[in-house]
Amino acid sequence: MKKLFIASAVLACSSASFAVAPGGPNCGWGNMLFAGQSGLPSHLVASITNGTSGNNTFGMTSGTNGCSADGTLTYGGKKMVNVGAIMDEFSEDVARGDGEALTAVAVSLGVSAEDRPAFKESLHNNFDLLFPSADVQADSVMASIVAIMKQDQRLAKYVS
Amino acid sequence: MFVLRMTVLTLLLSASLPSYAQNSVDIGQLAATPMWRALLHIPRSTSFSINEPASYVDDPRFFIDRNEIFSREGELSATLEAFQLNPISTACRFPARYLWLQSQNILPAGLLSECAEYMEWREKIDVERVVLVLAASYLNSPSSMYGHTFLRLDPAGERGESAFLSYALNFAASIPPGENGMLYAYRGILGGYPGLFSMQPYYEKIQEYSRLENRDIWEYPLSMNAAQIDMLLAHTWELRDINFDYYFFDENCSFRLLELLEVAFPDLDLTSPFAHAAMPVDTVREVVESGIAEQPRYRASKRIELEAVLAELDAAQKAMVIRLATAESQLKHPDYLAYSADQRQLLATAAYRYLRYISNREERSPAQANRSLALLREMQSYGPRAVRQIEMPGRPDQGHPTSMLSLSGGSSEDRQYADMEWRISYHDALDSVAGYPEGATLMMGRLKLRWRDGDTLQLQGFDPIAIRSLAPRDAFFKPISWQVNAGLERLENIEESMVARVSGGAGASVNFLKGVAYGLPGLRLEHNDDAEDPWRIAAQINVGQLWQGNVWATELRASYIDFGGGDDIGRGVRQSAYLGINRVLSANQAMRLSLEYRKEFGLESTAAELAWRHYF
Numbered sequence: 001m002k003k004l005f006i007a008s009a010v011l012a013c014s015s016a017s018f019a020v021a022p023g024g025p026n027c028g029w030g031n032m033l034f035a036g037q038s039g040l041p042s043h044l045v046a047s048i049t050n051g052t053s054g055n056n057t058f059g060m061t062s063g064t065n066g067c068s069a070d071g072t073l074t075y076g077g078k079k080m081v082n083v084g085a086i087m088d089e090f091s092e093d094v095a096r097g098d099g100e101a102l103t104a105v106a107v108s109l110g111v112s113a114e115d116r117p118a119f120k121e122s123l124h125n126n127f128d129l130l131f132p133s134a135d136v137q138a139d140s141v142m143a144s145i146v147a148i149m150k151q152d153q154r155l156a157k158y159v160s
Numbered sequence: 161m162f163v164l165r166m167t168v169l170t171l172l173l174s175a176s177l178p179s180y181a182q183n184s185v186d187i188g189q190l191a192a193t194p195m196w197r198a199l200l201h202i203p204r205s206t207s208f209s210i211n212e213p214a215s216y217v218d219d220p221r222f223f224i225d226r227n228e229i230f231s232r233e234g235e236l237s238a239t240l241e242a243f244q245l246n247p248i249s250t251a252c253r254f255p256a257r258y259l260w261l262q263s264q265n266i267l268p269a270g271l272l273s274e275c276a277e278y279m280e281w282r283e284k285i286d287v288e289r290v291v292l293v294l295a296a297s298y299l300n301s302p303s304s305m306y307g308h309t310f311l312r313l314d315p316a317g318e319r320g321e322s323a324f325l326s327y328a329l330n331f332a333a334s335i336p337p338g339e340n341g342m343l344y345a346y347r348g349i350l351g352g353y354p355g356l357f358s359m360q361p362y363y364e365k366i367q368e369y370s371r372l373e374n375r376d377i378w379e380y381p382l383s384m385n386a387a388q389i390d391m392l393l394a395h396t397w398e399l400r401d402i403n404f405d406y407y408f409f410d411e412n413c414s415f416r417l418l419e420l421l422e423v424a425f426p427d428l429d430l431t432s433p434f435a436h437a438a439m440p441v442d443t444v445r446e447v448v449e450s451g452i453a454e455q456p457r458y459r460a461s462k463r464i465e466l467e468a469v470l471a472e473l474d475a476a477q478k479a480m481v482i483r484l485a486t487a488e489s490q491l492k493h494p495d496y497l498a499y500s501a502d503q504r505q506l507l508a509t510a511a512y513r514y515l516r517y518i519s520n521r522e523e524r525s526p527a528q529a530n531r532s533l534a535l536l537r538e539m540q541s542y543g544p545r546a547v548r549q550i551e552m553p554g555r556p557d558q559g560h561p562t563s564m565l566s567l568s569g570g571s572s573e574d575r576q577y578a579d580m581e582w583r584i585s586y587h588d589a590l591d592s593v594a595g596y597p598e599g600a601t602l603m604m605g606r607l608k609l610r611w612r613d614g615d616t617l618q619l620q621g622f623d624p625i626a627i628r629s630l631a632p633r634d635a636f637f638k639p640i641s642w643q644v645n646a647g648l649e650r651l652e653n654i655e656e657s658m659v660a661r662v663s664g665g666a667g668a669s670v671n672f673l674k675g676v677a678y679g680l681p682g683l684r685l686e687h688n689d690d691a692e693d694p695w696r697i698a699a700q701i702n703v704g705q706l707w708q709g710n711v712w713a714t715e716l717r718a719s720y721i722d723f724g725g726g727d728d729i730g731r732g733v734r735q736s737a738y739l740g741i742n743r744v745l746s747a748n749q750a751m752r753l754s755l756e757y758r759k760e761f762g763l764e765s766t767a768a769e770l771a772w773r774h775y776f
């Protein structure tokens with residue numbers, strides 16, 4: 001019984017210690033590029049312990065820290081991979097023209113396998129539009145992706 | 161609608177269920193099955209145990225039977241009773257028990273479709289493939305020294321094409337934030353923490369291991385059919401928020417994962433070799449040997465990726481990479497523009513990777529962010545570029561086994577001796593490096609016994625722990641090399657004193673002559689019963705040169721320990737020089753030649769020894 005109490009105490013304090021306003025920095029659609037360690041809240045505990053930060057026990061509900069706990073966010077009614085949480089990987093993939101983060105975004109948007117090269121090419125060619133400055137936030141990156149797709153006849157069907 | 165369906169179902173059940181009680185369900189037989197053992201996490205019984213072993217689960221919420229004394233039969237009877245009274249809520253709480261009992265034709269089909277929360281979870285993760293993941297050993301963190309294992313759950317269909325859409329299922333101690341590493345190691349070993357299963361996006365694991373800790377990740381897909389995956393996930397659901405005591409050595413992350421796999425493969429014995437200690441890499445080896453793992457995929461750490469890019473550059477280009485990473489104005493410098501477009505893209509890529517590598521652990525700064533973006537833009541301006549494939553190093557599951565027994569014969573000052581050494585774990589720098597991190601020595605529980613002609617058997621040394629991490633520094637990487645030792649050691653002085661000592665130090669190492677040269681200054685605290693003043697502290701320094709390899713390895717090293725002046729035993733200076741050459745004979749055998757010169761308090765001695773090492 002005592003153990004259970006300790007467990008819930010642990011969960012309580014770790015959630016509290018990561019409390020960030022919804023959409024605030026380092027999480028969700030408000031995240032910026034190149035956030036470094038501060039962009040990885042779960043790491044603070046995980047680095048020494050392999051431990052859990054407590055708010056991600058089963059990826060069922062959205063996290064108590066305002067970040068999505070299951071790795072997805074909703075964009076225009078669509079379940080999207082949390083672009084804000086993978087901004088660094090995503091921006092590098094766009095610059096290179098390929099990569100897992102870019103594929104994940106394409107798949108989340110429902111872009112079929114045959115249109116994926118076109119999607120990757122289109123984003124790569126519009127790098128400056130997607131990332132006009134290092135302070136760009138995930139929601140505006142997402143809006144740019146949709147705008148770019150609408151302009152592309154092969155991709156417009158996925159965002160209409 | 162839902163309520164109506166519930167009512168109908170309940171009616172159906174209440175009509176059909178009671179029949180099983182009379183329907184000769186043989187509780188004893190059913191409770192003895194491997195599946196029921198696996199579902200309840202009962203340790204595999206050894207031939208020595210007489211009593212029914214209890215479950216590993218330390219949480220009363222996992223059990224239905226309220227009887228104080230746990231038994232398989234009691235829990236099964238209570239489970240069947242619960243299904244009779246509250247079929248749906250019991251199925252929703254224990255979906256794996258339900259699936260199994262249903263497959264035995266004891267319970268009716270279709271109950272789980274009434275479990276909204278469970279079905280929502282299953283639909284959301286929609287798992288088609290399960291992958292066993294090993295994050296390589298990481299000496300700079302006590303909890304990760306031996307590596308870490310967890311499962312990756314890949315979604316069905318196109319979503320399975322990027323690991324960024326997968327989930328990680330992890331068993332870990334739940335630790336208060338800010339707990340320090342040593343306290344963790346201490347409490348982890350003694351069971352001071354609750355352990356829980358948890359899920360999170362797999363990309364968080366990639367960010368944690370390959371980006372922040374620069375650890376390689378190995379992904380072993382498991383051959384599992386839909387029914388086995390169903391059973392695994394149903395059981396995972398049963399363990400949601402259920403508390404196990406977490407122990408560092410035996411009941412750890414890796415052991416719990418094997419138990420989970422045994423629910424999917426009830427006839428496979430994965431856990432019994434690990435009743436006392438479960439090294440993550442050994443558990444992976446066991447899974448591979450059981451035949452359920454496919455070819456692994458290697459995910460290089462960010463540091464390895466950066467090294468691979470740097471390996472293509474000459475010295476002038478490397479200097480340019482540092483200039484680019486320091487100031488984006490260098491992108492317009494004539495020196496940079498003199499390179500071809502292809503080379504410029506490579507240089508910008510290296511500079512970007514390097515900048516991210518050094519700023520990963522820092523707070524975000526506008527200058528660093530702007531520079532990163534400028535380099536990304538530069539990379540992009542030359543068009544798409546395929547990622548350079550990194551050659552897969554030796555697979556960790558194919559490295560030498562982690563326990564070792566060595567027999568050696570030697571001669572010291574014209575006296576012959578025979579040694580027997582037993583090392584519980586794990587690796588030293590002269591053992592074959594294939595599948596192990598470079599420059600690492602990590603030994604726990606090393607015991608050395610010596611028999612000499614005309615003498616009896618005596619303890620020569622005992623080291624509960626010995627760690628050494630050699631990480632070479634260069635223009636790009638500035639890690640610290642360090643070592644820690646604790647244990648008993650026999651001196652070569654007249655008394656042959658047995659001393660207890662703790663020593664440690666930190667220094668640097670560099671790549672030199674195709675090997676690694678190191679210097680590690682430090683301190684040594686020693687207790688010697690034969691001395692008038694038993695406790696003493698010394699300054700020490702170790703310098704050496706190490707060449708590692710898959711077949712041959714050599715180390716040359718010298719140490720100097722200064723206990724200060726005085727005539728008492730143990731005062732003065734101790735010096736030694738050592739040459740060790742290791743030759744791998746087969747996957748689990750090696751020969752090692754050691755030559756040593758010691759000068760302890762003015763007394764000189766030399767020794768030569770040849771050892772046969774067997775890994776198991």
